[in-house]
Amino acid sequence: MKKLILILVISNITLFWYILSNLIEKSFVAFLDVGQGSSVLIYNHKFQILYDAGPPGFKVINKLNKYMPFYDKYIDVVIISHPDKDHYGGLFSIIERYKLGLVIINPQIVSESTYQKLIKKLIEREIPIIALKQGDKIITDKEELYILNPPNQLFKTDNQNSLVIKMIKNNKNFLLSGDIDHKVEKYLIKKFGQNLTVDYFLVPHHGSRYSSSDEFLSFLQYLSDPFGIIQVGDNNYGHPHKETLFRLNKLGISYWRTDLNGDFLIY
Amino acid sequence: MLANYFFFCSLFFLLGIIFNYYFSHFWFYFAFLALFFFKKLTLVFLLLLSFFFGGLYLNFFNELQKDNWITIIRELPPSEKRKKYLVSFNGQNYFFYYPFYEESLYPYDKILIEGRFLENKIFPEKIKSKKVSPFRKIYLFKEKINNTIKENYSFYTSEIIKGILYGEEIVDKELRSNFQKSGLSHLTAMSGYNLVILSALWLRLSSFLPVNFLYKNLISLFLIIIFVIFANFQSSVIRAALMVGVLILAKIIGRPPLTRNLIIFTALIISLFNPKALLEDIGFQLSFLATMGIIYLANIFEKIFKSKMLSEIMAAQCAVMPLILYKFGNFNPFAIISNLIILPTVPFLMILGLLAIIFYAFYPFNQLINIPFEVFAQIISLFSTFPQFYLSLPWWFIFSIYLIMLYYIYQNQKNEKIDFNFSY
Numbered sequence: 131m132k133k134l135i136l137i138l139v140i141s142n143i144t145l146f147w148y149i150l151s152n153l154i155e156k157s158f159v160a161f162l163d164v165g166q167g168s169s170v171l172i173y174n175h176k177f178q179i180l181y182d183a184g185p186p187g188f189k190v191i192n193k194l195n196k197y198m199p200f201y202d203k204y205i206d207v208v209i210i211s212h213p214d215k216d217h218y219g220g221l222f223s224i225i226e227r228y229k230l231g232l233v234i235i236n237p238q239i240v241s242e243s244t245y246q247k248l249i250k251k252l253i254e255r256e257i258p259i260i261a262l263k264q265g266d267k268i269i270t271d272k273e274e275l276y277i278l279n280p281p282n283q284l285f286k287t288d289n290q291n292s293l294v295i296k297m298i299k300n301n302k303n304f305l306l307s308g309d310i311d312h313k314v315e316k317y318l319i320k321k322f323g324q325n326l327t328v329d330y331f332l333v334p335h336h337g338s339r340y341s342s343s344d345e346f347l348s349f350l351q352y353l354s355d356p357f358g359i360i361q362v363g364d365n366n367y368g369h370p371h372k373e374t375l376f377r378l379n380k381l382g383i384s385y386w387r388t389d390l391n392g393d394f395l396i397y
Numbered sequence: 398m399l400a401n402y403f404f405f406c407s408l409f410f411l412l413g414i415i416f417n418y419y420f421s422h423f424w425f426y427f428a429f430l431a432l433f434f435f436k437k438l439t440l441v442f443l444l445l446l447s448f449f450f451g452g453l454y455l456n457f458f459n460e461l462q463k464d465n466w467i468t469i470i471r472e473l474p475p476s477e478k479r480k481k482y483l484v485s486f487n488g489q490n491y492f493f494y495y496p497f498y499e500e501s502l503y504p505y506d507k508i509l510i511e512g513r514f515l516e517n518k519i520f521p522e523k524i525k526s527k528k529v530s531p532f533r534k535i536y537l538f539k540e541k542i543n544n545t546i547k548e549n550y551s552f553y554t555s556e557i558i559k560g561i562l563y564g565e566e567i568v569d570k571e572l573r574s575n576f577q578k579s580g581l582s583h584l585t586a587m588s589g590y591n592l593v594i595l596s597a598l599w600l601r602l603s604s605f606l607p608v609n610f611l612y613k614n615l616i617s618l619f620l621i622i623i624f625v626i627f628a629n630f631q632s633s634v635i636r637a638a639l640m641v642g643v644l645i646l647a648k649i650i651g652r653p654p655l656t657r658n659l660i661i662f663t664a665l666i667i668s669l670f671n672p673k674a675l676l677e678d679i680g681f682q683l684s685f686l687a688t689m690g691i692i693y694l695a696n697i698f699e700k701i702f703k704s705k706m707l708s709e710i711m712a713a714q715c716a717v718m719p720l721i722l723y724k725f726g727n728f729n730p731f732a733i734i735s736n737l738i739i740l741p742t743v744p745f746l747m748i749l750g751l752l753a754i755i756f757y758a759f760y761p762f763n764q765l766i767n768i769p770f771e772v773f774a775q776i777i778s779l780f781s782t783f784p785q786f787y788l789s790l791p792w793w794f795i796f797s798i799y800l801i802m803l804y805y806i807y808q809n810q811k812n813e814k815i816d817f818n819f820s821y
Binding site for chain 1: 475477478479496497498544547548549550551552553554555568569570571764765767768771
């Protein structure tokens with residue numbers, strides 16, 4: 131009997147310690163290493179946003195399991211920047227294990243069959259889907275998310291129509307850029323100018339050579355001293371491209387590669 | 398006497414299969430020719446006949462399986478980008494890679510595909526037609542349970558519950574390798590242990606039910622069959638289920654079998670359904686070796702250690718170790734310790750898992766069930782850090798070790814008598 135009481139007391143203490151330690155306000159942005167693909171978890175203890183879901187498979191689930199407490203099975207908002215498999219594929223396994231509050235997509239209509247399957251599954255599970263564009267914003271207790279792209283007049287390709295988001299959290303500015311190319315970068319500079327001040331930015335299109343143009347990088351560098359994160363894994367496209375890395379080095383922008391260095395967390 | 402005839406005929410049938418698998422066919426004609434020298438039905442004649450039939454059955458089976466349908470055997474842990482299935486095609490086993498977003502396939506579905514074949518891998522491009530498996534309803538029910546577990550409990554918890562209750566493969570690479578490294582993968586791969594616990598639970602429960610002896614046992618037989626289907630026809634579960642099933646039947650009839658007959662009968666039934674299973678499926682091999690170790694070798698250790706559990710674990714590990722060393726090249730000597738610590742907790746975890754399924758809707762409270770499983774996962778990862786030893790041994794060394802073991806068993810058991818006071 132004494133043993134039993136002892137066990138109960140100890141398990142109670144550990145339990146309460148665990149729950150209390152998780153209730154303490156915790157907020158961070160995690161750029162997840164999910165292989166070739168992109169996924170960013172924007173976390174605070176009340177509200178979670180996932181920007182892109184990574185490639186198909188369980189890597190995202192693993193990372194979410196690592197950064198979210200085990201009793202939290204609810205993600206408030208999932209943003210799919212554009213319909214590419216390395217950006218929405220992981221959502222197939224996420225919807226099996228987590229309840230989602232809302233899925234945000236870009237306004238372009240895509241008839242690709244796997245994407246249609248995903249939309250169908252989301253509708254089956256009664257998860258609301260909305261399309262946002264330039265000028266929309268999401269405001270939570272801790273974060274402000276402003277959507278910069280795509281504009282009313284859509285671009286031609288789906289990469290160009292990626293949802294580009296500027297986020298302000300803990301007095302830090304983030305730019306989540308999807309797979310945009312140099313054309314869109316030019317457009318963003320023209321349209322937003324001073325507002326593009328960022329501390330951390332996701333290097334567009336996994337460090338492809340057709341994105342992160344000299345103009346864009348030097349403009350960011352001119353506004354503030356940014357830090358780049360390249361979300362990349364094993365791939366056949368040659369990401370991140372040498373030229374991009376060269377441009378980053380030339381301008382003295384330091385960067386973090388998730389394939390070499392793992393996850394990147396900012397508290 | 399009849400029991401002995403049965404034992405040796407089945408043994409030679411199995412030997413015939415093994416012989417025909419490893420050597421060329423013409424040996425069989427010698428066996429066949431030898432049959433003509435006998436004019437009476439003697440034991441040797443019967444043995445040769447069953448040896449011959451064993452070989453014939455293997456060839457016959459190979460021919461029988463040649464249609465262009467792909468049969469799904471079971472789902473394996475997924476690769477990085479695709480779902481992975483074990484399938485059989487024209488009598489051979491392949492790995493079948495299938496996109497994550499497609500509708501899932503269930504064991505004994507049959508499909509016709511267009512696609513690429515690479516060595517032992519199949520990459521489908523288009524599924525032309527599909528025959529639905531006869532057990533589909535059971536699998537859909539299982540899928541429902543899977544989904545409730547997945548949605549309501551944390552990643553590790555759901556994986557462990559699924560693995561420990563009905564042998565679903567763990568999808569997470571890290572957790573799976575932790576189980577393997579610590580020598581505990583038999584827990585999630587459904588060894589007989591889980592089945593024994595479940596049937597013991599059922600017997601406890603059913604003692605409160607107002608049904609008579611016969612029906613109670615028939616119901617448990619039925620439950621075992623359902624359970625085998627639930628566990629995706631995994632090799633170790635089939636073995637355990639056959640053994641338990643025969644024991645239950647024996648209990649109904651009231652006549653216990655010889656242990657060696659029980660073992661050979663299980664092997665025979667499995668070989669009749671798939672003659673290559675015992676030769677190619679490492680799950681079956683390990684499962685049989687461990688069972689034989691527990692049955693025959695445990696009494697040696699029991700003299701030394703005086704503890705039933707420890708000696709059974711030691712015996713199973715001893716029987717399994719040479720084959721593991723031969724196949725995988727590494728072995729964890731601390732597996733004995735980790736088994737000793739973990740095994741007693743498994744019944745509680747299984748009961749907790751059942752509770753987790755039943756009480757999934759009680760939201761904030763059901764999350765408490767996560768805690769023991771999370772702790773369990775941590776302990777397993779701790780065990781997996783224990784050092785392993787790596788050895789590569791030649792096949793004849795392994796073979797002679799097993800021969801010595803067999804000789805020992807033969808010496809001890811040649812006068813095996815039926816123990817009428819059996820209980821399970």
